[in-house]
Amino acid sequence: MEAPSLLDFNLEQTFFGFKPKHRVQLHDKLFDLLWAGEGRFDWDTIYNLPLPIRRFWVTKINKEREEQAERAQAALEKAQARNPRTKKP
């Protein structure tokens, strides 16, 4: 029963899992999001977004991109089916 427990604080500095090296990674992700926005939003908006909303945006953009890729693939397959001569060997 020692007095230092009066300081009762159990969290370590690594609680959030960040180290200084992660700063580059963080800004890399922010850049990716800004780039994916294609001018729809600016740096300031992203930088000040609450994290749950930022996560929501990233999920939405990823989903949108996947759907876009699927649509492009479907269109390509359709075109190839219509004109087999364009099919690669």
Add this chain to the structure above:
Amino acid sequence: MNNVTSTIQDRSIIELAKQNYEKQQRNKFPSIVVDLPSKGLIYPESSPLRSGTIEMRYMTAYDEDILTNSTYIKNGIIFDKLLESLITTSNINVDDISPIDREALIISARIHGYGNMYPVTVTDPSTDKQIDKEIDLSKLKFREFNLQSDENGEFDYVADSISLKFRFLTIGLTKNIDPERAISDLMLASIQEINGNRDKNYIADYLKYEMRAGIAKQFRAYLNDNMPGIDFSIEIEGENGGTFTAGFQLGTDLFWF
């Protein structure tokens, strides 16, 4: 002189920019109201902390920049800087908050920023093996706290021939603790009055020369037994299907985005 003046001006500009940023952030998004484990009872009635709740805004990339700041990490002040940035309740100085409550605020920031599931490693007592588990931070409970404080946020302790008034320490006060004499420094910082006398020199002398070791030990035990805070012991399912109660270390990796 020119250099000094320009440094001061630079500081004012930085301070002003910070205030503007915080004001802007306060207005943009709804805040989170966090309950304090101390219920605010450990603070004087004049303090906004006495309400037992603090308002914070959601974490942003700005706060992630704080968490990755190498200088803050080196100096061990990331949590203080983070809370300075997140707290939106007016007139709160982070140094005035108790470490007990700071813990709850940081856990709340984690939950609202990255979610409530948190990976931990615990040892299963039946197999002695370390197992990885995810715990739900939102299910952590506060320890029971039933002491009644006066208007100064001080508590009474009476034993044998001694009558004390004590308070739980704030972050600011803990910074002055010398690790070499932690016990006596903590006692001195905590005890505000002995037998009706509030003079700090009298209290220091009393603790040094008059207080019996047994009484000091009893008092520390009383503090520990009645301290508010978060209960970190949780029930975990072991490898063989049984459950066990374990404490855990909060300091592992998490996932971004």
